[in-house]
Amino acid sequence: MDFQIDYQHYIDVVDGWIVDQPKTVLLAFLLLSAGFSAGLGQSGTSSGTSQFTEDVPAYQAFEEVNDNFERVTFEEDTGTTQLIQSGTNVLSKPELLRMLRAQQRLQANPELSVVQTTSVARAVARVIDPSATTLAEEIDAVEQATPTEIDRAVQVAVEQNPAIRASLSEDFNVRSASASATIGIVTHSLSGEVSDSAGTGGDSPLTEIQRHAEFIVGSVGGDIRVFGSGILSEEFNSVIGDSLALVVPAAVVLILFFLVFAYRDPIDLLIGVVSLAMAVLWTFGFMGLAGIAFSQMLIAVPPLLLAVGIDFGIHAINRYREERTEGFGIHESMRTATDQLLVAFTIVTGTTVIGFAANASSDLGPIRDFGIVAAVGIVFTFLIFGIFLPAAKVYLDSLRERVGFPEFGSEPLGAEDTVLGKVLPVGIHIARIAPKAFLVMLVVSTAWMGYYGSGVDSRFTQDSFLPPEDNPEYLELFPQQLQPRDYTVTETTNFLEDNFQTGEEDVTTVYVEGSLTDGGTLESIWRAGNSPPDSFVIDDGHARETSIITVIQSYAERDPEFAALVARNDRDANGIPDDNLKQIYDALLDSPARGQALNYITDDYTSARVEYAVESDASQADVTEDTRAVADRYRVEATATGNVVILKAVSDVIAQSAFISLVLALGGSAVFLIIIYTLLEGRPSLGVVNLIPIVVTVAAIAATMRYLDIPFNVMTGTILSIGIGLGIDYSAHLVHRFAEEYDEGTDVFVALTDSVRGTGGALTGSMLTTVTGIGVLVIAITPILGQFGLLTGVSILYSYVASLVVLPPALVVWARLVHGENAETAEAASGPDGAGGAGGAA
Template structure:
């Protein structure tokens, strides 16, 4: 007795122990199910590629002012969203967003909401303050000049008067000392030496002072005389000087007032740039349409002010007519802080971000906001819809799969107890599998939505084979009891189930060669689930059936049932078609199968590979699904339509590629590097995948564009930049390091966004950020960006093209690699396993090759079908080749194994073939029907890749079943006649040579 037979005897003979052990395992494993986490992030599919490493370097070494943030794009649509009513409505919408409790905590501190209405309002406020500032400044400058001139004139006049007073004093002293000197002559001498006009009245005063000096009796009289002869003579002039001084003081007071006004106005100008939403709304409401159009012309027009800047033009459609002030749509950008969470739309977003963006969507749709429609597009909404589509898909396809399986089991079993046992086994397998995921810390992602359906189909496949074989044994050996019949059934079908499990596990574990972690995890989980199905339906369910059937039969219940597909009738005749064709024309059957496979192989070479965001975003579900009762009714889905609209009309905030240029033998702070960067900009600007704004300029940011922008507003940098650009082409050709130094001094934030500077002040890398069209294909974007990078990657510079789209392209290529490698590994490993196994057990290794050949043919059939249906390889359908082998080989193994068993019993080729095809074929048909139905219901899934996976997998099962019952019989006949025990046969088909060594 073989070890397998002893194991079967143990299960059948000690059913209660087997049940107890399996239940304990179920409880232990099931405890892990509560630890499963859910993830919809596409970042988990990315491997550690050089491009991924460079993107990480960029995120860690360049400061763009937007770290740990994510952007939400709100698109307002109407006949004209730039009229006053619409713009006021948009600002009111922004107020609601800013004051909402769910949203408020996620907004960044400054400039969290920016749209064209905000810019129009703040620009108008700046214009008003700027006009007053200009007028006040002009008055200040004029008065300041006047005061300066008057102050100088007064000082000069004061000096002249003081000098004249001194001359008069000296003249009086001379007259005092010389009593005979002429007073008139002394006065005339003073008058001739001064610019002060002295008249006769002044002479009279001087003469009186001279007499006083000569006649003074004491010092006091002398001083009085001197006072009269100087200050008294110049009294009128000093009085006039005092009046002018008082006037100058008044002008100084006014000058100080104007200085204060200027300071206030400068503050108001700064405040206008940072005006609150309430202030912006008040400003817009105070303006008429003509005033609004004037500001719009300045902002969006071809000439003047800040008109035509990319930051402003990015808020209107890319086909905006700059000759008008009307637009059918405009964009509002809301910036949120992610606190270290991923900011890419494909990345995992926090609950706070998702909830806040859903709140934005609710607010945008609850009111017309004076516009026809407001679309909300953001990473949180996309992530939520992907997650919700997984949940909705399970809610719809799970019950449908169970319902279909239930109906199929009713048809196949026609017995309530067997149906209940089958469903119990399915739930046990699911508990084991999800518990294993929890214990292994494997997150539930998009791939694993297919796992329950996969396990339901395969589990019921195992159940049907065990139950149908058990029924056959009871019908053929009516005297045998329940326990003995189950022992014989498990002995007969059990080894086939073990081989089926082994080959299926091989197929799934071949995904371990994939560089994509989630596909590796899917392979491991699926392999565990298949193994669990073998244990549950090979131990637990048979043991329970023995106990229950024995209990019922002991009380008079007849538990003998006929096996599905036996006993004649329509099913038997249909199943016998393969054996009939094998008897009449086996080579014709094989030739037709090979021709079909050749066509499928050609189609297989044409199948595309896809991995991008759109693959995972759900379309709007069919209308009938909204008639389903709760909780099966799906949610509303708008992200894909919104994404398509943004792609066609606006700059995607998340659609960017980057060229990282690093120093090698040549420094990035060199004329050569700047010239290469300039050439790269020119090529990118002319590329068909790069966004071009309505000003006909490509949306590109690099050190050169930042230099140009800063030079336009900063005189200091402009002087340095101009001096370094000797030929005037906008690219510095000398002293580049000095240009970088000055740029960091005057605009450090802008410089750090495109230039990487070490702590030692060395410049080690620069980058060019290119906004690419959201509608451009991954292949086109990747090819163009890599071509641009290759032009720079010379002369001692290292240039790498990176970005989310390029990383997705890498994943796509790795997905194709997974398809090819897993197919080769699965086929080789399965061939080797079956040939070795059949050599050991049947003495014929070639029987293993013959058993797998129909499955290999069906692989080309399914790939050709994918080409005809325009279904690409994606993260789910990319596993179809290994899945086809893993699932399909089960049908071939069951038929080959049954054929060999019947040969041992009857020794007759055609009787053995008839029994194998009608007996096992019936079980195969039942399992195929349930598996196809289980996978077929995935066509109703909300998640797009899941729909495609369900359709293709359903067809895979059909092809594998048809190959096993139509093609394999002919292959077995040819094998039997030329390689097997029938190398020489009698006319009646009796075997005269029963063994053949290979």
């Protein structure tokens, strides 16, 4: 049964618009551009790591923990600012006074809404003068003290409250009362339902407060830096703007350079650049109208649109020039070019949209947005370069003829007498010598690359989004106005890690839901920590935990009456009550330990959190697996959560998304190509051949990622589906051109040579332009964008090489399987390179 359709009628309609009504087409597209421009500036900005974690179940459980427990400590929403002081000895009299004065001046400013300040300096001052209750009195106490008295006060303060050691650098010496760094805390009252943890997810209410605090703290002298989620939020957002400010001009310069090489004509260059700008404008306008916020991931969309747009533009101009060099007129040449290219563009657009849209299957919102925006942008690119650009070319070439404006470089890329034209047929030479042996070797090498690449790691850390501590030296080559600001976040976080004892342990959390008043509930929670997994810190065979149980035990040690109540309801005398739990909770919440208790149990006794200490050098995977194993021991519903578990959950989702999007992109593209070649050419097997270079490219990308130790993260996790989406451009153009040139009775090598030299030249110009245009992301401020730019550029290069080297042998083997010996009937007449056939469209 013949499923082939007659699509020429539809192509002729579009041809008629382009060739006969170019002014109308141009006007329509300009009006659409004006409509999309209304959406510019309407989309917000989303930055940081929380945008990727908010859809993960472990994060949702963690949010419930924060909502149910941490907010009960304060009656109003609060945020904190860190004052990180460093010097020869921050416990000397002058440095203690600087910290106290900094906190005093911050507290005196009503715009900062300071509700509390803590620091080692305040603790020392209160040892010197126990009656001091205000910062002014504490300053007076320190000013009147001798250095010896201050040293003794430091020693006493640490003895009385060992917890303040955490606010002193690791080099703290109790004997000499010296340390090179300390941290003071300022707590602010915040309006609105926002916590200070909001900083990494977008705009923080603390940003303005902390920037104002920097100015105030600077007035006391010394080295005190202000740090907090507000500054972190601001710098996360600034990274996007600074990255765009660097990448866009650099990409424009490189793209223009190679477009000049590809077009070699100012009018064609103008048409191509305007079309590229229009594609980006439509896409960003669509984002604004659709309310999609701009994030780090969407920085990659403009380069991807440029990649496909440049590919389409060069092919359109190059194919048109092939006809013009044969002596045909403007209208006839463009009609022939669009007859062929609109079909090729449709194939490329379909497969590219499938490749990008496959990312919409991700469980992570930003990756879904990326897939949707990129897919819509590619459709816009198809319309602009498939209809607007040819119409503009017809209109301007007709105008050029009327006014006598000279033509410049009009020869198509890859002509036979050029250096490029001699290099392009390398795959044809392989196809002549041993195509089957080459394909066997290809299958083996692709299988090995796929196996090796399957070991690519998956990671999700905040470090991937942070700007560098020191800006790279090459940025000094850019004009001053394009150079990024000096970021402080990474330097500060590195300083904290290097100078403060982060401890030999981290914390993981189990969130408990259910009735906590049933007899034996606390015993079951405690038993879950017996014989803990390897990543947990162990005390006498039990996990080191902090929970409502430890709060009960701690308060029982201080209050005999409460201890007696616990003992009466403790059947096995292990300090954990078994009966009358509601009565015990009620007594605890009526005691001075209420605030501490509400950090671990809700006042309706239906939820609790249990924190376990874990080894700091344990991997995310081990901590997550072990926390889930402990949670499974609970008699009530329990969920593993906490920062480590959340980060591992996101890593797992990224790896899953990469695999699912790869399968969808590859499977969807295969089905689409088989159907489209069945409908257009009556040759479904050509769709399978079209996929061969793509499978090779994907395997090579995965192997490259593992070799370079580039993990799957929120951006590189999309690279395999993107490699399919962009890579199919190259093979689809070549296969479709071959299908146009080849039919039964035609020499396969003649058809291949005409296809490779005609289409291969345009592929080369497109590859050079897009590899450099996208590869320029390597200079972006954040590592995650640099890795994405490198991999995308490499994927395009691999796709180009695979199309020119792998496709010719594959097409020769296909032709022999389909047509047998008739595949090469004209070989003898074709010359040594198979160049005897005529060029142009079939």
